[in-house]
Amino acid sequence: MPFSSAKNGPQLPIRHLLALGLGLLLVLGLRLWRLAEAGPADYDSVRNWQVIRELAGGSFAHLFHHGSPGFLLLYVPVAWLTADYAVFQLLNALLAVAGLGFFAAWVSRQAALTAGQALGLVLLGGSSLLLTFSGRDFTMSSGSLLLAAGLLRSYFHRLQHPSPGAWYRVAGWLAAGLCFNYKFLFALPILAVLELWQRDGLLWQRGCWRRVLLILAAPYVLLSAAGTAVGLPWYRWLGFYVRTVVPASANVAGRQHTLHLDLLYYPRYLLEFESPLLLAGLLAALVLVYRFERPRPGQPLSLLAYLLAWAGCLLAGMSLLIKAPRGLLFAYLPLAALAVLSGRRLLPAGALAAVLVGAIGLNVYRIQQELYARLPTSYPQVAAWLQARGATRIASTVGQGLAPYLGPSQQLAVVTDERQLPALRRQGYEYVLLDSYWRVAGVAGFDSLRRQPPRAAWPEPQLTAPLLFLEHSEYTGRGYNETRAARQGAARDSVQLRLYRL
Incomplete structure (x- = not known):
């Protein structure tokens, strides 16, 4: 029995579902292995846990901590049941794996991947060192991956099947993402570039833009009103954005600026800590799109060109700002997909399988050296x-x-x-x-x-x-x-x- 989705592409046969399920179980094993021995390595994970417990106890002073009220409120019901940090850590790991599955199933349908290629995509993306690291903490990164996958899927559907309803779904995913992680703001210039390329004027037809703005504004209005009701300034959430872009003073580490041009930071990180196949796939996709799928303005992008646009814009845009590997959070899965999609066009099936096995093996080795070998806490x-x-x-x-x-x-x-x-x-x-x-x-x-x-x-x-x-x-x-x-x-x-x- 095939699984079908009219909005997201061709039917997905049961063998593909089994391959995706197997891949997700293996990735889940990587995320959960010795998780109880890891503890919280970073300040933000513990602070998020503390703020959620405060909210569960009726104190709302930090409702807009890190500009992520959606993430905090999502876990308040968990805090009513338990204060065990390990439970929050486990649930966040499951959320990250769900985001991987959501993305991989969509790419598999759209690109008609074989079951083996779908398995390779899940394992290549899921064994990324950064995604494994962030999938074992308690920050908004895990849920952000799920929402980013929804945004990517919905906007691709808007390009392929333009309609006001498609734009409203995009706005819904973006609004949810902004509730979860302020870094969804970085999606706005990418969407603007893609809209300018599409040139169909859909956003400006029949008041579509007004409804899109209402969808985007709704969480800010509702949650800011709720914050005001419990004694917070109405501008607290928006004020977080201002202070993030223009800090009032240097932090305790002495950093005050937000711009730092360094075009080599992310390529160096990807080469040193992630699979070299990610950058190779990016370059191969660039050549393939330029030579064989060069889109014309106004024409819908192919899946390869679409993912290349997201990955390339994120890599270029984040190179202008202060940096950390998580700056490319939304790019890791598109980069893995580019590697698989480019590889299957350039390599025989057996050679692609061998390359993927080698890349995944290298990822697992790095996870062992960088994460597991440092346990227990x-x-x-x-x-x-x-x-x-x-x-x-x-x-x-x-x-x-x-x-x-x-x-x-x-x-x-x-x-x-x-x-x-x-x-x-x-x-x-x-x-x-x-x-x-x-x-x-x-x-x-x-x-x-x-x-x-x-x-x-x-x-x-x-x-x-x-x-x-x-x-x-x-x-x-x-x-x-x-x-x-x-x-x-x-x-x-x-x-x-x-x-x-x-």
Whole structure:
């Protein structure tokens, strides 16, 4: 029995569904393997978990944290049932795999991939180091992949079958994406370029643009009104955008600018940490589209040209801004699709299969080296040490990785400078954890503390991971070489977690 979807292309035979299902199960295995031993490697994952618990408890002060109210509210029902960080982490991993399946099923239908090619697409995209890393944290990246896949699908349908209804579906996906992740704003210039290329004027026909604007504005009006009802300024959500583009002051790492032209950052990252097949597929698609599928203005784009437009625009546009590998979050799956779609036109079936197996194998090796080999986390041991001594108030230098392992009666205060410690001592804080997350975040304000002998110390290899440092280059403002140098300096330290008595 075939599975059909009139809106998204030809029927998908059962063998393709089985191939997609097998691929998704394998990717899920990669995402969940030793997940309980990983803990939260980044500040944002823990902060999101804390804010959601606040919302579940009736405190709405941080409803627009990171400009992502949709993401936060999605998990509030989970927080009513459990406060276990691992549950949130698991659900987010499942959400990311669902986004991969949503995208791969669409490409498989549109391009009439064979079952083996569909399996290769799922495994190539799903084994990306960055997507595996972000699929094991608790940030909005996982859900964003699902919504980005919906946006890509709906706009391609709008190009192939233009109608006002198609545009309203695009607006719906975009509105949902903006509720989840402010980086969906970067889709707006890409959609504008594609609209200018299409030249059919659909958006301006019969008041279509007015309804599109109403759909996009609805979440802002409703959630801002809800925020006002609980005491927040009406402009809090929009104000986040302004402060993101034009920060009022430098952050604690000293970064204030948002523009940083570096055309080599992402190509270097892709070559060093991801499969070289992604860049090869991008270049091959560019040649194929130029030579054989060169579109004319006003004509619908082929799937290859459409995905090339998204990937190319994201790569070029994000090269103008401060950078982190997650800046290409929406491009990884299109890049994987370009590799498969180009490869099947340039290579015999057996050769393409061999190339995909090699690329996937390299991805898995990198996941092992960069993620699994750094486990398990030592934060539970730190928490157990503190609990055995009855410590209830603990300070931590920049990082919050300890928070999910503390008991209900324990408090964790984050400091960004050791000069804040005397005030905490007077408030009854007993210990300070010199968490080398300060190195990752580029916050160097703990020289005196570092020179003191600790009461206890533990290694935490995850805090020396190159990818973790690169993911924070958006926060620090460091370039690629500077970030790699900072990581190498941190790797020379034998322990990353040191406890001191205040």
